Structure formats: C-alpha cells, structure tokens
Amino acid sequence: MFIELDFRNHVPIYVQIVERIKHLVATEVLEPGDQLPTVRQLAADLRVNFNTVARAYRILDQAGLVSTQQGRGTYVLESLPPGRSTRLRQAALKALTQHFLTEAARLGFEPDDVDHDVEKLIKRWRQEGTP
Amino acid sequence: MFIELDFRNHVPIYVQIVERIKHLVATEVLEPGDQLPTVRQLAADLRVNFNTVARAYRILDQAGLVSTQQGRGTYVLESLPPGRSTRLRQAALKALTQHFLTEAARLGFEPDDVDHDVEKLIKRWRQEGTP
DNA sequence: GGTACAATAATACAATTATACAATGAGATA
DNA sequence: TATCTCATTGTATAATTGTATTATTGTACC
Structure with a gap:
C-alpha cells in the first residue's frame, strides 16, 4: 500500500x-x-x-x-465527496499543504527554502501545464 | 548495559x-x-x-x-541531519515539493490555487515559527 | 524554622505487541 | 449436495513499553 x-x-x-x-x-x-x-x-x-x-x-x-x-x-464503504463541494475541496488542499510544510519543517528546512523551491516548480507547472 | x-x-x-x-x-x-x-x-x-x-x-x-x-x-537514530547546503538535502526538498504538487494536480487544483494556499501557510509559518 | 525549587519516586495511563481464539470460504472427498 | 479440513481473515485479552500526573525528598536561600 x-x-x-x-x-x-x-x-x-x-x-x-x-x-x-x-x-x-x-x-x-x-x-x-x-x-x-x-x-x-x-x-x-x-x-x-x-x-x-x-x-x-x-x-x-x-x-x-x-x-x-x-x-x-x-x-x-463510501467515498466522501471531495469533488462535489468546493468547501471540502479547499479543506483538502489546505490539509495537503499543511502536511507538506510540516514534513519540510521536520527535515529542518526554513520557510525561505520551501518558498523558493515551491515558486520555482509552480512556475514550471504554469509553463508546461503539468507539474 | x-x-x-x-x-x-x-x-x-x-x-x-x-x-x-x-x-x-x-x-x-x-x-x-x-x-x-x-x-x-x-x-x-x-x-x-x-x-x-x-x-x-x-x-x-x-x-x-x-x-x-x-x-x-x-x-x-541515524546521525544528525547534514548542513543545509548539501546537495542531498536540496534534492530531498525538491522531491518533497514535486510530490506535493503532483498530488495537488491529481486532485484537480490549478497552480494559482496551490500558490495561494502555500503562500498563506508559509507566511503564517514565518510569523509563528512553526508550520 | 520556613519557603521555593529541582530531582526522584509512586501511581495510574496509553500505545504497541504477543498469543490464543473465532468466523469465513475454498477445496477435498464421500 | 453435504460436510470436513484447513489456511486466511479479523477479534479478544494480557503483557510490555513509554508517558503523564502527582507526591516525596533534598538542598539552597532567606
């Protein structure tokens, strides 16, 4: 799994x-x-x-x-509907982001480190259409 | 002992x-x-x-x-985390970020959505010292 | 003496594991 | 078909491990 x-x-x-x-x-x-x-x-x-x-x-x-x-x-049994409600979608993204940052912090990175990498990869994502 | x-x-x-x-x-x-x-x-x-x-x-x-x-x-535990400038560490952060963005994309979010949430949470991280 | 604080101990608690148990279903066999 | 066997599944209980809270002890200071 x-x-x-x-x-x-x-x-x-x-x-x-x-x-x-x-x-x-x-x-x-x-x-x-x-x-x-x-x-x-x-x-x-x-x-x-x-x-x-x-x-x-x-x-x-x-x-x-x-x-x-x-x-x-x-x-x-059943799938919670994340795709339906925008509120749940927002919560899902926030949780995902939170998890990502927590993991980065645990590895000892600073906000600036993370910000730098994220911006770089998101920029590429915008350009290429896929991350 | x-x-x-x-x-x-x-x-x-x-x-x-x-x-x-x-x-x-x-x-x-x-x-x-x-x-x-x-x-x-x-x-x-x-x-x-x-x-x-x-x-x-x-x-x-x-x-x-x-x-x-x-x-x-x-x-x-393994020996303490190496300094912030090693290539290995940078690779780890990049991989983590890549994984995060891929997951967000899979959930159907756009770069702007992710950027917005990340910036907000990183800002809070800077202010509070912990994500 | 009395007070404040840190170190240690006593006790109860929560997470994980070890072991034995019970329900299910696939295959053998009559 | 019936039912027997047995490997596989989740369940129940007790033992082991670290955690949290509270009480006791000792020491320094007034």
Whole structure:
C-alpha cells in the first residue's frame, strides 16, 4: 500500500494509519468496494504489529468508512465527496499543504527554502501545464 | 548495559545517563537502529526509578539522538541531519515539493490555487515559527 | 524554622505487541 | 449436495513499553 509512517513524531501509529486511509478514500485512490490489505499484510509492510493495524481498521469501521468482516477482510464503504463541494475541496488542499510544510519543517528546512523551491516548480507547472 | 552511576557526585542521575549514552553513541558502541534497554530494565540495573531513565530518554529523543516509541522501545537514530547546503538535502526538498504538487494536480487544483494556499501557510509559518 | 525549587519516586495511563481464539470460504472427498 | 479440513481473515485479552500526573525528598536561600 501507499502508506508511510513516521515513527519519530509521537503521533500514535494507529492514528497515522487512520488518517492516511481517510485521505486515500477522500481522494478516491480507494473507491467503494475496494478491499484494503489484510491487517497482517499491511502490518508487515509497515513493520508493525497487526493488532495496531486492526485497531485502525476498527476505528475506520466505527466511523463508517469501511466494513471489517472477520474471516473475509476489510472493504471501503463510501467515498466522501471531495469533488462535489468546493468547501471540502479547499479543506483538502489546505490539509495537503499543511502536511507538506510540516514534513519540510521536520527535515529542518526554513520557510525561505520551501518558498523558493515551491515558486520555482509552480512556475514550471504554469509553463508546461503539468507539474 | 554498560553504564555506571556515581551517586555521591551531585550531578543529577538523569544527566549522568544522558551523558553516558551520548558517549556510547559518539563512540559507536551504540549504532543506529540499536535498541536501548527499556526504561524499566535500565532502571533496575542502575537501582533507580524508571521515571528517571525515562527522563533521560526523553531528553535524548528531543536532542534527536534516539527515538522513543511508546509500546515499542527506544532506538538509536541515524546521525544528525547534514548542513543545509548539501546537495542531498536540496534534492530531498525538491522531491518533497514535486510530490506535493503532483498530488495537488491529481486532485484537480490549478497552480494559482496551490500558490495561494502555500503562500498563506508559509507566511503564517514565518510569523509563528512553526508550520 | 520556613519557603521555593529541582530531582526522584509512586501511581495510574496509553500505545504497541504477543498469543490464543473465532468466523469465513475454498477445496477435498464421500 | 453435504460436510470436513484447513489456511486466511479479523477479534479478544494480557503483557510490555513509554508517558503523564502527582507526591516525596533534598538542598539552597532567606
């Protein structure tokens, strides 16, 4: 799967998994009916105990985003409509940007460093039509 | 472990532990990825309360030498991030930015949308010192 | 003596893991 | 078809790890 964890930032692993999967569903990378990796498979990928993944799946189940079924697996239920409402779209972009900046800061970069790189690449994006 | 304390010395115990572990890391007796003894194990060895060891571990964590993870343990980290001017660092920031923009584009945003949000959040980052 | 503060300890808590368990379904076999 | 077997799935519980909060101890200063 397409999930990366940060073991250093003191955000519980199960919370990180929940948030990443919520994001993948909201951005329609994961669509209704899709099966998530089994708890053991994802746990192996992430080098984590499968109970930690199971805890994340249970929270997503209770939130109504997925359905977990013993012996069968875990499946995406519904996609939150991000493309519909402009408000949700704005929130998605803000969250994405926030995540990007936080990661840059964690790597020790300063606002000027980031600003410089972003401006350069956005300029190219405008010129070439694709980032 | 290979730590000895001097209880007659008036240097606080947690400071002594911090210093000893810093030394063990500097001399590569402890290498990146190595797990430190659990707070309770080391505390038992040193005949000290485990909160005192936990305090030392927390300081080492904040100093970036180790990573403490609740439920998992405490691990020696890679050597500290290199200076801001290395080619490797610049490449990392560029890759991170590229990834961010690609994701935004995939969600259907335009360069102007992204530029607007990034500038706003970077401005706040400058003002508040943290993104 | 009394007060303030830092260091240490006691206790309760939360995250993660280890282990054993129960439900499901695919394939074998009668 | 029926049902048996067994690998695979999620679940439940207890043990282990670090964290947070509060109490105790010791020391310096007045």
